[in-house]
Amino acid sequence: MSELVFFSGTMDCGKSTLALQIEHNRSTRGLQGMIFTRNDRAGEGRLSSRLGLVTDAVEARDGFDFHSHLVRHLTAGGRTDYVIVDEAQFLTPDQIDQLARIVDDLGMDVFAFGIATDFRTRLFPGSQRLMELADRIEVLQVEALCWCGARATHNARTVGGKMVVEGAQVVVGDVGEPTAEVGYEVLCRRHHRRRLTAAGARAGALSPDVLPVDAPTAPHMR
Numbered sequence: 074m075s076e077l078v079f080f081s082g083t084m085d086c087g088k089s090t091l092a093l094q095i096e097h098n099r100s101t102r103g104l105q106g107m108i109f110t111r112n113d114r115a116g117e118g119r120l121s122s123r124l125g126l127v128t129d130a131v132e133a134r135d136g137f138d139f140h141s142h143l144v145r146h147l148t149a150g151g152r153t154d155y156v157i158v159d160e161a162q163f164l165t166p167d168q169i170d171q172l173a174r175i176v177d178d179l180g181m182d183v184f185a186f187g188i189a190t191d192f193r194t195r196l197f198p199g200s201q202r203l204m205e206l207a208d209r210i211e212v213l214q215v216e217a218l219c220w221c222g223a224r225a226t227h228n229a230r231t232v233g234g235k236m237v238v239e240g241a242q243v244v245v246g247d248v249g250e251p252t253a254e255v256g257y258e259v260l261c262r263r264h265h266r267r268r269l270t271a272a273g274a275r276a277g278a279l280s281p282d283v284l285p286v287d288a289p290t291a292p293h294m295r
């Protein structure tokens with residue numbers, strides 16, 4: 074029975090790497106995949122992983138119809154056994170419905186990869202629809218870590234190095250580039266709520282305002 078599977082996790086937890094591994098394992102067994110993406114950092118029509126692997130993909134622009142694309146391909150004599158979609162959070166709910174139709178009407182597995190929530194901790198519309206329709210939701214096993222060492226569960230956006238909670242939902246960017254105008258950092262919920270990034274924590278530790286270590290501790294803080 075074919076399935077719509079949503080592989081979800083924070084930024085930088087290995088989603089694109091897993092997409093490329095699934096593609097590799099299936100294609101080396103003679104299966105034929107159709108790979109889609111939208112707004113990959115490596116540019117149009119590319120699916121890239123931070124491990125350095127990259128492959129060509131069909132860019133799903135605004136108004137792109139996945140189901141019609143597959144039907145046209147099959148009608149022209151093409152073959153497709155499974156579908157991979159990276160950066161699925163950027164798709165519209167209608168496009169996710171098209172992916173479900175590919176599973177149900179064309180009998181293909183569809184593997185969709187994406188982050189669930191944006192920098193404000195709100196679901197992306199495409200991810201919300203995937204959660205509503207997917208046969209299975211898989212949370213990636215490799216833990217991206219917050220600077221404090223806890224599992225990172227949320228994505229923070231920084232502008233000029235400072236964490237922000239307002240702005241456009243979609244701004245393509247990367248983690249680990251603190252000098253970029255717009256950057257991202259994965260955090261645990263506690264530090265996302267407190268808006269405390271690694272740079273903020275470092276600055277706090279160096280601040281002359283912090284109490285000396287031998288200062289008496291108030292009872293409620295012990």
Ligand SMILES: Nc1ncnc2c1ncn2[C@@H]1O[C@H](COP(=O)(O)OP(=O)(O)O)[C@@H](O)[C@H]1O
Pocket residue numbers: 082083084085086087088089090091121122123124215217
């Ligand atoms: N130099 C490296 N050595 C080993 N693993 C790395 C290296 N750089 C990145 N990675 C791994 O790649 C993961 C990011 O993979 P990627 O597929 O690009 O993530 P995602 O698509 O979820 O944003 C990191 O969590 C890390 O495990």
Ligand SMILES: Cc1cn([C@H]2C[C@H](O)[C@@H](COP(=O)(O)O)O2)c(=O)[nH]c1=O
Pocket residue numbers: 083084085088089112114187188190191192193228229230242243244245246247257
């Ligand atoms: C949190 C958040 C992220 N984005 C963008 C930034 C990246 O281009 C992608 C996520 O890519 P990854 O392969 O999962 O690292 O999404 C965004 O546009 N808006 C956001 O709120």
